[in-house]
Structures are given as C-alpha cells and as structure tokens.
Amino acid sequence: xxxxxxxxxxxxxxxxxxxxxxxxxxxxxxxxxxxxxxxxxxxxxxxxxxxxxxxxxxxxxxxxxxxxxxxxxxxxxxxxxxxxxxxxxxxxxxxxxxxxxxxxxxxxxxxxxxxxxxxxxxxxxxxxxxxxxxxxxxxxxxxxxxxxxxxxxxxxxxxxxxxxxxxxxxxxxxxxxxxxxxxxxxxxxxxxxx
Numbered sequence: 080x081x082x083x084x085x086x087x088x089x090x091x092x093x094x095x096x097x098x099x100x101x102x103x104x105x106x107x108x109x110x111x112x113x114x115x116x117x118x119x120x121x122x123x124x125x126x127x128x129x130x131x132x133x134x135x136x137x138x139x140x141x142x143x144x145x146x147x148x149x150x151x152x153x154x155x156x157x158x159x160x161x162x163x164x165x166x167x168x169x170x171x172x173x174x175x176x177x178x179x180x181x182x183x184x185x186x187x188x189x190x191x192x193x194x195x196x197x198x199x200x201x202x203x204x205x206x207x208x209x210x211x212x213x214x215x216x217x218x219x220x221x222x223x224x225x226x227x228x229x230x231x232x233x234x235x236x237x238x239x240x241x242x243x244x245x246x247x248x249x250x251x252x253x254x255x256x257x258x259x260x261x262x263x264x265x266x267x268x269x270x271x272x273x
Contacts, residue, residue, distance in 0.1 A: 087153035095142055102142070106135055109154055113161050120165045120201060130168060134161040159205075166201055213263045221256035224249055 087105060094101035113134060118127040137160050141147050147156070214222055223242065227233045235253075239246045 091142065091147065091153055095145065095147075102135075102139060105153065109157060112154065113157055116158060117161050117165060121168065126168065130161060130164045133164050137164070162201060162205060169201075213260050213267075216263050217256055217259055221252045221259065224252040225256040225260075228253055 085104070087108070090101040090105050094105070110131075114127060114131050117130045117134070118124070121127050121130065134157060138157055214225060217225065220242075224238055227238045227241065228235070233241070235246050235249045238249045242249065244252075
C-alpha cells in the first residue's frame with residue numbers, strides 16, 4: 080500500500096494501536112512544513128532543530144496518553160504545538176532573534192525588545208489563523224458579506240450592489256455572521272487575544 084494514500088488520521092490511529100512505523104511516516108510527511116515554519120520564526124538552525132524535536136516529542140507523548148482528539152486535523156494541531164513551543168522559546172530566553180544582515184545593525188533595534196515583537200507577531204498570526212478558521216465555518220452568504228466588509232473594506236451599499244441583495248439584507252447577513260462567529264468561538268473554546 081502506498082504511504083501517500085494513507086490519511087494522517089489513519090496513521091494516527093495505527094500509531095495509537097501500537098504501529099511504531101506510523102509515527103515515522105507522519106513525521107517524514109510533515110517534516111518540511113513544520114521545520115520551515117519554526118525556522119521562519121527563530122532563524123537559527125540549531126534552535127529550530129531543538130524545537131522541531133520537542134514538537135514531535137510532545138506529539139508522541141500526547142498520542143500515547145490518548146489525549147489527541149483533533150478530528151483528523153493532524154497538521155494544524157502539530158503546527159499549533161510547534162507554534163506554542165516557539166513562543167515558549169522567546170519567553171524563556173527573552174532574547175532577540177538573530178539579525179539577518181549585520182550591515183543594517185543599529186543601536187535602536189537592540190534597545191527595542193524585539194523578542195516581544197516576535198512573540199506578538201506569532202500570537203497575531205495565531206489569532207488571524209483562528210479567525211480565518213471561524214470564518215470558514217460560516218454559511219456562504221454570511222461569509223461573503225463578512226469578507227467584503229472586513230477584508231475588502233467595502234461599504235454596505237457596495238456589498239448590496241455586488242451581491243444583488245438589499246442593503247438591509249447585507250446588514251442582516253453581517254449581523255448573523257458576527258453572532259455565528261461568537262457561537263463558533265464558544266463551541267471550539269478559541270481564545271482570541273492579541
């Protein structure tokens with residue numbers, strides 16, 4: 080059987096049932112994505128390597144404890160773990176990420192706490208990712224209005240013209256979109272802090 084055809088969910092349950100090879104396939108399948116993500120935040124191969132190892136140690140530990148219940152969303156779950164470990168790394172070291180080009184080195188960049196900035200931008204990425212996930216769950220008509228309003232900065236008049244519904248209908252859809260987003264956020268216990 081070709082490994083590519085086996086879904087992550089199947090590999091996860093095979094591993095939980097004792098097939099040690101399944102975790103190896105999972106790690107190899109997602110190694111590039113996870114490692115690249117970590118490296119793009121820390122810019123240090125050794126640190127990225129450590130965080131990558133820790134990520135999968137945590138993945139394995141969670142699976143072995145039977146605490147994994149991500150409804151087949153294995154990669155986003157792994158990314159979130161690696162993401163939290165990157166934040167922990169910045170908190171622990173409270174030090175600045177490496178400068179990519181020392182030619183542009185200036186004293187102000189040293190004085191500002193850029194590790195906090197990095198952490199803030201990671202948290203912001205996470206919040207944006209969560210918001211996008213929530214928006215994906217909305218009915219299409221509400222999603223359309225919300226995206227036009229929030230991301231394309233269109234007025235309700237423009238939205239009504241573009242979608243062919245009255246301004247009141249567009250407003251109504253926006254209101255329902257926000258109400259539904261609140262319900263989805265509660266349902267998934269998503270914490271949107273920035």
